[in-house]
Every structure is written in structure tokens, then in C-alpha cells.
Amino acid sequence: MAAIEFREVTKRFQRESLALDDLSLSVEEGEFLILVGPSGCGKTTALRLTAGLEEVTSGEIRIGARVVNDVRPADRDIAMVFQNYALYPHMTVRDNIGFPLARQRLKKAEIARRVRDTAHLLDIEQLLERRPAQLSGGQRQRVAIGRALVRRPAAFLMDEPLSNLDAKLRVQMRAELIDLHRRLGVTTVYVTHDQTEAMTLGDRVLVLDNGVVQQVDPPEKLYRQPTNTFVASFIGSPAMNFLEGQLRAGAVQLGPWSVELPDALARSVGGRTGDVLVGLRPEDFALANGAGSGAMRLPAEIQITEQLGPELLAHFRVDGLSVAHPDARRRAVQSDESIELGDTLIGRFAPNAPVAAGDRAEIVIDRERMQLFDPATGASLAR
Numbered sequence: 001m002a003a004i005e006f007r008e009v010t011k012r013f014q015r016e017s018l019a020l021d022d023l024s025l026s027v028e029e030g031e032f033l034i035l036v037g038p039s040g041c042g043k044t045t046a047l048r049l050t051a052g053l054e055e056v057t058s059g060e061i062r063i064g065a066r067v068v069n070d071v072r073p074a075d076r077d078i079a080m081v082f083q084n085y086a087l088y089p090h091m092t093v094r095d096n097i098g099f100p101l102a103r104q105r106l107k108k109a110e111i112a113r114r115v116r117d118t119a120h121l122l123d124i125e126q127l128l129e130r131r132p133a134q135l136s137g138g139q140r141q142r143v144a145i146g147r148a149l150v151r152r153p154a155a156f157l158m159d160e161p162l163s164n165l166d167a168k169l170r171v172q173m174r175a176e177l178i179d180l181h182r183r184l185g186v187t188t189v190y191v192t193h194d195q196t197e198a199m200t201l202g203d204r205v206l207v208l209d210n211g212v213v214q215q216v217d218p219p220e221k222l223y224r225q226p227t228n229t230f231v232a233s234f235i236g237s238p239a240m241n242f243l244e245g246q247l248r249a250g251a252v253q254l255g256p257w258s259v260e261l262p263d264a265l266a267r268s269v270g271g272r273t274g275d276v277l278v279g280l281r282p283e284d285f286a287l288a289n290g291a292g293s294g295a296m297r298l299p300a301e302i303q304i305t306e307q308l309g310p311e312l313l314a315h316f317r318v319d320g321l322s323v324a325h326p327d328a329r330r331r332a333v334q335s336d337e338s339i340e341l342g343d344t345l346i347g348r349f350a351p352n353a354p355v356a357a358g359d360r361a362e363i364v365i366d367r368e369r370m371q372l373f374d375p376a377t378g379a380s381l382a383r
Contacts, residue, residue, distance in 0.1 A: 001029045001030050001154060001155070001185060001186055001187050002029060002063050002064035002077070002154035002155055002187055003026065003027060003028055003029045003062075003063075003064065003187065004026075004027040004050060004061070004062070004063055004155055004187060004189065005025070005026045005027070005060075005061070005062040006023045006024055006025045006026075006046070006059065006060075006061055007024055007059055007060040007061075007062070008022050008023070008024055008058070008059040008060070009022070009023040009024070009046075009049065009056055009058070009059035009060070009061060010022055010023070010056075010057050010058045010059055011042075011045055011049060011054065011056060011057050011211075012057045018210075018211050019042050019045040019211050020042040020045050020046055020049070020211045021042075021210075021211040021212050022059070022212075023042075023046060023059070023211075023213060025206065025213070025216065027155075027187060027189060028187075029187055030185040030186070030187055031187055031188070031203050031204065032181050032188045032190065032201060032202055032203045033188065033189050033190065033202060033203065033204050033205075033206060034190050034191075034192060034197070034198045034201060034202035034204070034205045034206065035047065035189065035190070035191045035192075035206050035208060036191075036192055036193065036195070036198040036205055036206070036207055036208070036234075036235075037193075037207055037208035037209055037214075037234070038193070038209065038234070039193065040210075041208040041209050041210060041211065042208050042210070042211040042212075043191045043208050044159055044191055045211075046189075046191075046208075047080075047157050047159055047189060047191050049061060050063075050076075050078065050157055050189060051073055051076065051078060051080050051157050052068065052071065052072060052073035052076055053073060055069075056069050063076055063077065063078065063154060063155065064077075064154060077153055077154040077155075078153050078154060078155045078156070078157055079100075079147075079148035079149070079151050079153040079155075079156055079157070080148065080156075080157040080158070080159065081141075081144050081145055081148050081156065081157070081158045081159070081161045082144070082159050082161070083159055083160040083161060083163050083164060084164070085132070085140045085141060085143070085144045085164075086144065087132040087140060087143060087144060087147075088132075089131065089132050089133060090131070091131070091132075092128065092129050092130065092131055093119075093124065093127045093128050093129070093130055093131070093132075093135070093143050093146075094115055094119075094128040094129065096132070096143055096147055097115045097118055097119065097128075097143060097146045097147050097150050098111045098112075098114075098115045098150065099147065100147060100150065100151050101114060101115075101150060101151070114150050115128070115150060118146045118149050118150045119146060121146075121149070121180075121183075122142045122145065122146050122149070122180075123142075124139065124142050124143065124146065127139055127143070136169075137164055137165050137166070137169060138165060138169045138172065138173060141161060141162065141164075141165065141173060142176075144161070145161070145180075149184075153186070154186075154187065155186065155187040155188065155189065156186055156187070156188040156189070156190075157188075157189050157190075158188065158189070158190040158191065159191045160191055160192055160193065160194075161173075161190075162174065162192075162194070162197065163192075163193075163194070170194075170197075174196075174197060174200055174201060177201060178200070178201060190202070195234075195235060195236070195237055196237075198219070198235075199219040199222075199223070199235075200219075202218075202219060203218065204216055204217060204218055204219075205217065205218070205219055205222050205235075207222070207230075207231050207234060207235065209230055209234075214227060214228060214230055214231050215227040215228075215231045222235055223235055223236060223281075224369075225380070225382065226240075226279075226371070226380060227379070227380055228373065228377075228378040228379050228380060229242065229277065229279070229326040229327055229373050229378035230327050230378060232279050232371070232373070232380075233326070233327040234327070236281060236282075238282050238313065238346045238348075239346075240279045240280065240281055240371075241279070241280045241281070241282065241323070241345045241346060242277050242278065242279055242280075242323065242324040242325065242326060242373075243277070243278040243280070243321055243322065243323060243324060243345075244275070244277065244278075244322040244323075244324050244375070245275075245276050245277070245278045246273075246274065246275060246276065247269060247272055247273050247274055247275075247276045247372070248273060249271075249273070250266050252276060252278055252370075252372070254278060254321055255318075255320035255321045255322065256320050257296055257298070257320075259278075259296060259365070259367055259370070260367065261367070261370075262367060262368050262370070264382075265370065265371075265372065265381075265382060268372075268381055268382045269372060269381050269382075272381070275375050276372050276373065276374070276375065276381070277324055277326060277372070277373040277374070277375050277378075278370060278371070278372060278373075279370070279371035279372070279373060280345075280365055280366075280369070280370060280371070281348075281369065282313065282346045282347050282348035283347075283348040284365055284366045284369045284370070285345070285347035285348070285349075285363050285364070285365055285366075286347075286349075286363065286364050286365075286366065287349065287353060287354075287355070287361060287362070287363060287364075288361070288362035288363060288364050289354075296364060296365070297362040297363070297364055298318045298321070298362065298363045298364070298365070299318065299319070299360065299362060300316040300317065300318050300345075300360065300361050300362070300363045301316060301317050301318075301319075301358075301359075301360055302314050302315070302316050302355050302356065302357055302358065302359045302360070302361060303315045303316060303317055303344055303357060304344075304357055305355060305356055305357055307351065308351075309351065310351060311348055311349065311350070311351055312348075312349045312350065312351050312352075312353050312355070313346055313347070313348055313349075314346070314347045314349060314353070314355050315344045315345070315346055316344060316345055316346075316347060316361070316363065317343060317344050317345070318345065318363070321343075321345075322343075323342070323343045323344065323345060324375070326373075326375070326378055327378075347363065
């Protein structure tokens with residue numbers, strides 16, 4: 001195992017295109033770190049810089065105690081698992097897994113032993129004489145992981161390794177990766193665009209946007225304490241709801257309704273007043289049935305419901321509330337695209353919740369989970 005450290009790492013491609021901007025990060029020995037963000041945010045660039053497949057424009061990358069900026073990829077003691085498996089079609093599984101050891105000119109007996117041990121670890125012993133064309137997607141991915149694992153590297157780099165698998169198989173492979181990391185404890189940096197993978201696999205998750213680190217934290221903190229509206233809207237499905245409000249002494253005004261701030265949030269904002277964005281996760285709404293008599297009740301009109309089995313999503317509108325879309329609006333400006341922004345909110349309810357499209361219902365919010373953001377900068381006011 002080895003720690004990986006980025007010190008003020010910047011990467012520019014041709015025409016001064018900035019792919020990664022001043023990345024400073026320490027990945028601890030044995031840590032499973034996830035890099036996540038929208039397409040083009042710089043996450044794969046960071047992985048390729050670590051592997052030595054791209055050159056650093058400025059800054060320093062360390063693997064263990066060694067600066068590796070000028071070290072060849074083959075000499076960095078890392079193993080990379082790609083999205084497309086990258087298996088040799090003419091070789092058997094046995095030869096694919098053993099190929100990196102053969103290149104190191106290890107003795108045949110040692111290669112055979114390590115291939116056998118790796119196949120046993122991944123439960124693919126019965127596949128050793130097959131070729132890639134005879135394997136399913138999940139089996140191919142296990143072989144690709146085995147080829148990386150057999151080298152006993154100081155760190156794993158994984159670039160969206162599950163993206164080509166169907167939904168059911170991805171769930172299975174996620175569980176297998178969690179178990180494999182628990183048993184081996186190898187430092188792993190894993191790139192994905194899939195939020196479920198990010199939230200279930202990582203010890204910590206790093207969110208990138210336009211080459212800049214937005215937040216790096218354990219999954220639960222990332223979800224419940226986002227540092228800005230970008231993280232708040234990117235992490236979570238459905239995304240966080242945002243409402244336009246005004247801060248007043250100890251409360252936030254949402255249209256005609258005044259919501260008292262929880263004590264901790266009131267302390268965070270201090271004496272600040274003025275415009276604010278109020279963030280609410282879909283599960284921060286509840287039907288007023290059973291709510292205390294003093295709870296603030298919002299008269300909602302249900303627009304659409306989505307029955308998902310274990311939960312029901314309801315899209316609803318409340319007259320008098322102004323719904324905000326901070327990140328969608330910013331991205332529309334950056335990409336010169338038009339975008340229609342609706343005024344509906346999304347709530348997550350029990351699967352048997354008594355709501356249907358066209359219904360009117362009273363909805364309450366969990367003010368203890370309410371989050372506040374600066375409408376100008378997007379920064380959280382609770383941090």
C-alpha cells in the first residue's frame with residue numbers, strides 16, 4: 001500500500017484548455033477515494049496524471065514517498081482498471097491475468113501460483129481456460145481486476161469500471177468491490193459519474209467541477225452538509241430542491257410563510273439578513289397527516305407521482321413559493337443553451353402515501369434539515 005498526494009497539480013491541454021486547476025489532495029494508505037463530477041470536470045484527467053498517461057503542467061504527484069512526475073507509468077507501482085476491460089482477445093483468462101507477471105520475467109511456477117491465488121480470490125477459477133469472447137461482462141471485469149490485482153501494486157486506479165454493465169450486475173459488482181477492498185486494503189482511486197457508486201463505495205468522495213475541487217468528504221457529510229449549491233444539486237437523486245427566501249431575525253421568509261431557523265443554523269448565519277436560497281432534500285418533506293398542530297402546512301397541488309417500489313416521488317407545486325435552479329441556470333449560461341426551469345418541487349414519501357396526480361395535499365417541511373446558501377456565490381451559510 002502507498003499514499004497518493006497531489007500538490008498544487010494543474011493540467012492544461014492545447015490552446016490553454018484548463019482540465020485540472022491547482023489540485024491539492026492526500027489519499028491515505030488503504031483509502032478508497034471516489035472522484036465524481038459531470039463530464040469534462042477533470043476526474044479522468046486526475047487519474048491519468050496519477051498513472052503517468054498524461055504529463056503534469058505544474059505541481060507535484062507523490063506515490064508513497066516518491067515524486068513520480070518524471071517516472072514512467074510502468075515504474076509507478078500502480079495498476080489501472082479501465083472501462084472497456086482492455087483484455088487480449090487471443091489469450092485465455094489465465095494468460096490475461098498472468099501477462100503483467102510474464103513481462104516482469106517471473107518464473108513460470110510463481111506466475112502460475114499467483115494467477116491461481118488471484119482467480120480463487122475473485123471466484124473465477126472455472127474460467128481460466130476461456131477467452132474473453134466466451135465471458136459475460138461481469139466475468140470480463142473480474143478478469144480485468146484480476147490482472148491488476150496479480151501485480152500486488154501499491155495502489156489501484158479505476159476508471160468507470162462498471163459503466164458497461166447492466167444495472168443488476170453493477171449492484172453485484174459494487175458489493176464485490178467493497179468486499180475486495182475490505183479484505184485487501186489497497187489504496188484505491190476510483191472515477192465514476194454514477195452517484196450510487198460514489199456514495200456506496202467511497203471512504204471519501206471528491207466532487208470536481210470545471211477542474212476545481214468543490215468538496216471532499218465522507219459520503220454522508222457530502223449529502224447532508226454540501227459546501228455549495230453545485231454539490232447540493234449534483235449529489236443526490238432526485239436533486240436538492242431550492243427555494244428563494246429572505247433571512248430575517250431568527251427566521252427565513254418563504255413567500256407568505258415564516259420558518260423559524262433551528263438553533264445551530266441560526267448561530268451559523270449570525271445577524272445576516274437579505275436574500276437566501278433554502279435547500280431541502282426530497283425526504284425533508286412530509287405529508288401533514290400526523291404532523292403536530294403547530295407545524296407549518298404548505299397547500300400543495302400534486303403534478304406527477306412516480307411509484308418506485310420502496311418509495312413514491314411526488315412532484316408538487318405550492319402557490320406563493322419561488323423555486324430556484326441555481327446550477328441549471330449557471331450551466332445554461334456557460335453552454336449557451338436554453339433551458340426551461342419549472343416551479344415544481346420533488347418530495348420522497350412512503351410507497352403507500354395517499355397522493356396522486358391532481359390531488360391537493362398539505363405538506364410540511366423538516367426545518368431541522370433545512371439548509372441555507374448564498375444566492376450570489378452558492379456557498380453554504382452553515383460552513
